[in-house]
Amino acid sequence: MIDTIAAFDGRLAKVEGAERSGKTQALVARCAHLIQNGEAPASILVAVTNAFAAQAFRKRLRRALPANLIGAALSVRVCTALDAAVSVLDQPAAREATGRVPRILNSAEYNFFLEDLKTIGEHPRKLRSMLGFLDRKMAGYEPREEWNAGTAADNLLAYATRILKLRGAMLAGEAPMLAADFLKSDAGEGARGSFAYVLADDFQNFSHAEQTVLCLLADKQIMVTGNPNQMMSKRGNHPYIEGFLKFEAVRRDVEVFHLQGAFGNPQVIALADALCTEGDMDSAYIAGSATPIERAAGAEGLPQGVQSIKWNTPEDELNGLTKYLRKLMDGQEDAREALTCVVVPNRRWAVMVEKMLRRRGFNVSAAGAAGTLAGDPRDSTRSRALVAYTKLGLLADPTDMIAWRSWCGFDNALTNSDAWMGLQDFAEAEGLTLYQALQQVGNAGFGAKEPFLRARTLAEKWRSGQDFLEKNATRRGFGLMKAIGAEGISEFEAVAADMVGDETAKSLLELEQAAISDPVWTEDPHVVHICLPQNLCGTEYDNMFVVGCIDGFFPQRNAFEVISTDGERNRVMDSERRDFMGGVAKAKHLLVLSHFSKAELELAERTKMQVVRVKSENGKRMAIVRPSCFLSEAGDAAPTTMGGQALLAEYGLN
Numbered sequence: 001m002i003d004t005i006a007a008f009d010g011r012l013a014k015v016e017g018a019e020r021s022g023k024t025q026a027l028v029a030r031c032a033h034l035i036q037n038g039e040a041p042a043s044i045l046v047a048v049t050n051a052f053a054a055q056a057f058r059k060r061l062r063r064a065l066p067a068n069l070i071g072a073a074l075s076v077r078v079c080t081a082l083d084a085a086v087s088v089l090d091q092p093a094a095r096e097a098t099g100r101v102p103r104i105l106n107s108a109e110y111n112f113f114l115e116d117l118k119t120i121g122e123h124p125r126k127l128r129s130m131l132g133f134l135d136r137k138m139a140g141y142e143p144r145e146e147w148n149a150g151t152a153a154d155n156l157l158a159y160a161t162r163i164l165k166l167r168g169a170m171l172a173g174e175a176p177m178l179a180a181d182f183l184k185s186d187a188g189e190g191a192r193g194s195f196a197y198v199l200a201d202d203f204q205n206f207s208h209a210e211q212t213v214l215c216l217l218a219d220k221q222i223m224v225t226g227n228p229n230q231m232m233s234k235r236g237n238h239p240y241i242e243g244f245l246k247f248e249a250v251r252r253d254v255e256v257f258h259l260q261g262a263f264g265n266p267q268v269i270a271l272a273d274a275l276c277t278e279g280d281m282d283s284a285y286i287a288g289s290a291t292p293i294e295r296a297a298g299a300e301g302l303p304q305g306v307q308s309i310k311w312n313t314p315e316d317e318l319n320g321l322t323k324y325l326r327k328l329m330d331g332q333e334d335a336r337e338a339l340t341c342v343v344v345p346n347r348r349w350a351v352m353v354e355k356m357l358r359r360r361g362f363n364v365s366a367a368g369a370a371g372t373l374a375g376d377p378r379d380s381t382r383s384r385a386l387v388a389y390t391k392l393g394l395l396a397d398p399t400d401m402i403a404w405r406s407w408c409g410f411d412n413a414l415t416n417s418d419a420w421m422g423l424q425d426f427a428e429a430e431g432l433t434l435y436q437a438l439q440q441v442g443n444a445g446f447g448a449k450e451p452f453l454r455a456r457t458l459a460e461k462w463r464s465g466q467d468f469l470e471k472n473a474t475r476r477g478f479g480l481m482k483a484i485g486a487e488g489i490s491e492f493e494a495v496a497a498d499m500v501g502d503e504t505a506k507s508l509l510e511l512e513q514a515a516i517s518d519p520v521w522t523e524d525p526h527v528v529h530i531c532l533p534q535n536l537c538g539t540e541y542d543n544m545f546v547v548g549c550i551d552g553f554f555p556q557r558n559a560f561e562v563i564s565t566d567g568e569r570n571r572v573m574d575s576e577r578r579d580f581m582g583g584v585a586k587a588k589h590l591l592v593l594s595h596f597s598k599a600e601l602e603l604a605e606r607t608k609m610q611v612v613r614v615k616s617e618n619g620k621r622m623a624i625v626r627p628s629c630f631l632s633e634a635g636d637a638a639p640t641t642m643g644g645q646a647l648l649a650e651y652g653l654n
């Protein structure tokens with residue numbers, strides 16, 4: 001079947017199949033076939049769900065091609081649909097037609113934008129709900145005249161667009177819609193169909209607007225793969241599942257390929273299959289049978305299949321499980337630690353697991369659970385990463401108004417939104433760009449009369465920013481990291497580890513932007529990966545250890561919360577089950593589902609475990625928790641649970 005797909009040269013194709021059935025492999029094969037038949041790599045676009053999936057696809061493509069074509073493999077564009085939309089909007093014709101700069105706000109920059117929106121006087125909750133509404137409409141690619149947004153939301157949209165335009169910024173939710181509109185317009189004629197071949201993996205994960213962009217970019221062929229049970233519905237991405245399900249129904253002459261079975265460990269596939277019969281899962285997408293994959297040479301002795309291990313407390317679990325992992329790795333001749341992934345329920349667990357693994361002598365990357373630029377900008381000592389990032393942004397481009405907006409907002413309870421709004425009005429009234437206006441205000445020695453309310457505050461910020469720029473404009477590499485105060489900050493660790501030492505501010509900013517918004521794994525084969533389940537899309541591992549496999553973590557507590565409605569609870573449960581099923585199926589040989597039975601109440605509450613009851617133990621209040629309900633849902637496909645201490649004893653580890 002894969003060979004037929006690889007050679008398929010019709011206009012439209014859809015490839016569907018169960019988890020691990022070879023959908024991505026089919027696209028890799030198609031892409032390799034095109035290159036081997038002399039197609040220019042630049043004529044192929046591969047769209048995937050996130051940067052991890054892009055990295056994995058590139059690796060698979062390289063492997064699928066002979067050495068003399070590696071260069072060609074590297075030149076194929078493999079990116080997210082959002083990236084593809086941004087590239088469209090970055091073309092001069094699109095910038096002119098839209099009047100917008102496709103510089104996407106990251107989450108910290110978005111928070112400043114949100115603070116600024118509050119100046120219109122709406123209640124914050126109403127504001128969020130209207131923004132959510134607008135975001136859904138844009139992602140859903142509904143015609144503007146059918147939004148029926150109401151006056152308040154219309155005004156909000158106009159205001160938001162105005163301030164984004166002035167700032168030279170765009171929201172992630174806007175880009176696909178704007179790109180699709182542009183590609184459909186006369187002005188976009190040159191950009192339409194700019195790739196002969198568009199291959200879209202996990203098409204069910206893209207929003208309607210993103211799917212539209214991908215279709216408009218394809219000239220000769222679009223081939224999509226997908227599986228509704230693997231839809232990732234994390235907040236903010238609005239997947240349009242119908243776009244995949246009805247792909248052939250709304251178009252003519254679509255060739256549909258249905259892949260049978262799956263490749264991987266039969267026990268792992270059986271567990272994933274069992275979950276595909278629960279909740280809103282579509283049982284038409286069940287593998288049914290699995291073709292095992294051979295373990296690599298040197299690793300044949302390692303355990304295979306699914307293990308369920310029970311520990312007493314989270315501390316016991318981390319301690320015991322990392323010992324077990326150490327033992328398994330030491331038992332291999334040429335251990336490739338990067339083929340092992342520890343799946344964690346949240347950031348806090350990622351940090352704990354990372355610490356423990358390092359203590360056991362492992363090199364570790366937690367890129368799969370990387371945080372955003374955390375901290376409270378109202379107090380710059382509590383948002384050091386964001387301050388460092390802003391300084392880097394100013395050094396990279398001293399006219400970047402997104403960086404200046406952040407810079408002017410630190411250490412003020414309302415992030416100086418009122419003053420910034422005054423600056424915007426002033427710029428428009430004077431016919432100046434926002435940068436020119438800030439420059440003018442900053443350099444003016446106005447006496448008692450400010451050109452707008454609190455202009456003096458912005459003038460001070462401008463001058464301190466200019467001082468910083470003058471002192472540090474020529475710095476590079478590690479000196480630059482020191483100057484911006486990024487040394488020793490965890491958010492900059494990944495970039496610092498890969499630095500050569502002569503990076504300019506611009507190149508360092510690009511690396512840091514990627515690390516925050518689109519993290520990828522280091523290429524080092526001797527690094528254990530730590531990942532959240534939702535980042536496993538497009539990847540696979542020989543060994544996978546899920547820690548904290550309890551109710552409240554897998555699935556998260558909202559799936560049980562008594563205060564929400566049945567519908568809401570089911571929605572969360574279904575979405576968590578999909579992430580869990582899709583995630584654990586990526587274990588090619590060994591899947592360890594590890595859980596503990598009690599934790600200190602304070603930790604349990606803070607990390608939102610689903611507490612069954614509370615009991616007192618040695619003067620401490622302990623929360624009793626349950627193994628993940630997904631284990632019981634899997635029924636016979638779930639293994640018998642073994643005690644952690646018994647496992648350690650078996651390996652002589654206690």
Ligand SMILES: Nc1ncnc2c1ncn2[C@@H]1O[C@H](COP(=O)(O)OP(=O)(O)OP(=O)(O)O)[C@@H](O)[C@H]1O
Nearest residue numbers: 002018019020021022023024025026263538540585
């Ligand atoms: N025809 C094949 N022969 C042997 N192994 C294959 C074949 N097709 C795929 N595989 C292997 O099976 C595994 C699953 O393949 P792939 O990742 O392409 O499936 P998928 O359906 O995209 O999975 P996912 O559930 O992750 O979306 C991979 O390890 C891949 O190398």
